[in-house]
Amino acid sequence: MRVAIPSPLRSYTGGREQVQARGATLAELLGDLEAAFPGIRFRMIDEQGRIRVHIRLFVNAELARDLGRALDERDEVQILCALSGG
Amino acid sequence: MPKRNVKKKPVVQSRSARKPARAKPVKGTLAKSARAKRQPRVVLLVGTRKGAFILHGNASRTSWRSEGPHRFGEIVNHVVLDPRDGRTLLCAARAGHLGPSIFRSTDLGKTWKEASVPPAFKPAPPGVVGDAVQHTFFLAPSSASEPNVWYAGTSPPALFRSEDGGVSWRGIDGWNENPLRKVWCPPEDQTPDGSILHSILVDPRDSTHLYVGCSGGGSFESTDRGASWRPLNQGVEAPANPEPFPEYGQDPHCMAIHPLQPDRLWQQNHCGIYRLDRPATRWERVGKSMPAAVGDIGFPIVLHPRDPDTVWVFPMDGTTVWPRVSPDGKPAVYRSRDAGKSWERQQSGLPRANGWYTVKRQAFGADAFAPVGLYFGTTGGELWMSANEGKRWRQIAAHLPHIYSVVAATLD
Numbered sequence: 001m002r003v004a005i006p007s008p009l010r011s012y013t014g015g016r017e018q019v020q021a022r023g024a025t026l027a028e029l030l031g032d033l034e035a036a037f038p039g040i041r042f043r044m045i046d047e048q049g050r051i052r053v054h055i056r057l058f059v060n061a062e063l064a065r066d067l068g069r070a071l072d073e074r075d076e077v078q079i080l081c082a083l084s085g086g
Numbered sequence: 087m088p089k090r091n092v093k094k095k096p097v098v099q100s101r102s103a104r105k106p107a108r109a110k111p112v113k114g115t116l117a118k119s120a121r122a123k124r125q126p127r128v129v130l131l132v133g134t135r136k137g138a139f140i141l142h143g144n145a146s147r148t149s150w151r152s153e154g155p156h157r158f159g160e161i162v163n164h165v166v167l168d169p170r171d172g173r174t175l176l177c178a179a180r181a182g183h184l185g186p187s188i189f190r191s192t193d194l195g196k197t198w199k200e201a202s203v204p205p206a207f208k209p210a211p212p213g214v215v216g217d218a219v220q221h222t223f224f225l226a227p228s229s230a231s232e233p234n235v236w237y238a239g240t241s242p243p244a245l246f247r248s249e250d251g252g253v254s255w256r257g258i259d260g261w262n263e264n265p266l267r268k269v270w271c272p273p274e275d276q277t278p279d280g281s282i283l284h285s286i287l288v289d290p291r292d293s294t295h296l297y298v299g300c301s302g303g304g305s306f307e308s309t310d311r312g313a314s315w316r317p318l319n320q321g322v323e324a325p326a327n328p329e330p331f332p333e334y335g336q337d338p339h340c341m342a343i344h345p346l347q348p349d350r351l352w353q354q355n356h357c358g359i360y361r362l363d364r365p366a367t368r369w370e371r372v373g374k375s376m377p378a379a380v381g382d383i384g385f386p387i388v389l390h391p392r393d394p395d396t397v398w399v400f401p402m403d404g405t406t407v408w409p410r411v412s413p414d415g416k417p418a419v420y421r422s423r424d425a426g427k428s429w430e431r432q433q434s435g436l437p438r439a440n441g442w443y444t445v446k447r448q449a450f451g452a453d454a455f456a457p458v459g460l461y462f463g464t465t466g467g468e469l470w471m472s473a474n475e476g477k478r479w480r481q482i483a484a485h486l487p488h489i490y491s492v493v494a495a496t497l498d
Contacts, residue, residue: 054182
């Protein structure tokens with residue numbers, strides 16, 4: 001499925017704004033992204049499996065707070081960076 | 087508290103250390119033939135709120151070429167050159183939105199590669215809220231006897247070790263998994279930018295002998311490479327504590343160990359300037375001899391690389407609501423040449439008024455030349471240097487972001 005990558009993470013994707021990834025859940029999708037772009041997951045998800053405070057994951061424009069959120073191949077995933085101050 | 091009973095070999099001063107003369111480097115790692123081709127020079131590694139900058143000095147330290155920013159836009163807490171190989175740079179950074187990491191360069195910043203396994207706590211058991219690293223903050227190479235070994239301190243206060251030159255990191259269980267860790271350094275006891283572990287000091291005679299400083303926790307010592315720890319805070323006042331001298335809970339801002347006399351420790355604390363000569367365990371507040379109008383509060387403390395009795399501090403206003411700027415808006419360095427018995431003001435060249443900044447704990451450093459060059463970066467983005475041990479200061483960069491760290495390294 002298509003995944004939109006925000007600018008702070010494009011150093012991992014070679015500058016690509018959108019990439020393709022697979023997974024039956026958000027967690028699996030992030031694992032697939034990590035396999036393709038090593039290091040990208042830890043910048044979004046901390047070592048306890050929590051979504052970092054300034055990261056937002058959207059599935060079909062709906063905010064997803066649970067990495068167990070099921071995904072379909074037709075879904076579109078957007079990774080956004082929330083405001084983090086100056 | 088158990089006493090240390092580790093015999094240490096004396097450290098002998100080098101010939102050049104005994105007799106410093108004209109401006110020249112006193113350390114070098116290259117063969118004579120290689121040294122003859124290139125003169126050693128100082129590079130300043132500057133970490134800021136918005137990236138890192140590298141300033142290249144000429145051999146006489148009279149001109150500086152700035153390049154960067156590296157890791158542009160990221161919060162760079164520390165950049166350190168490995169003195170053992172003279173080429174590996176590590177950079178502790180995080181972006182505003184993203185998690186913290188460590189980046190590595192072996193070509194002086196032309197390219198950077200992220201650690202394959204950055205510092206991270208172990209996953210907590212189900213049902214337990216586990217810790218997560220918020221900032222990689224402090225980087226320290228181990229001693230010369232352990233090439234490729236590095237330590238990293240983080241916020242929340244945790245300690246990590248790399249044995250492959252900073253590529254991969256593992257937590258030191260003796261600290262991170264220690265049930266006393268959160269007793270010594272309560273997570274709710276947050277300094278303005280988060281409670282942190284900093285000042286990781288490795289005894290150059292014995293790499294199993296470590297000290298660390300924790301803001302809001304105190305100083306701690308290990309003699310088994312971090313497997314176990316004990317507080318080392320006797321004689322040090324603690325802030326926000328009804329007991330003036332508790333076993334822990336102190337707030338060291340910056341600690342230092344003298345490379346040639348490693349039984350001598352210094353700290354600039356939230357509650358003054360202290361010195362400790364081991365094997366004693368009681369710190370002496372040597373800052374009491376500072377002028378009363380200036381006080382002995384500050385962030386950094388810098389040691390002379392060859393004279394264990396000489397030390398520099400940069401006082402800040404720790405009165406009333408703790409403005410944390412230069413007292414009365416008049417920045418000045420203070421130097422002691424007698425192990426803290428007396429202090430002299432060194433302000434020549436610095437603003438005589440309206441200098442409303444301070445210098446953070448990692449933003450004041452010394453080079454290894456003779457006479458010693460001193461360098462500090464301010465919260466207002468100015469970089470200052472003295473090529474004559476503080477007698478005269480001059481600004482060598484301005485308009486940088488808020489400076490967090492300044493490390494003076496020697497390139498052969």
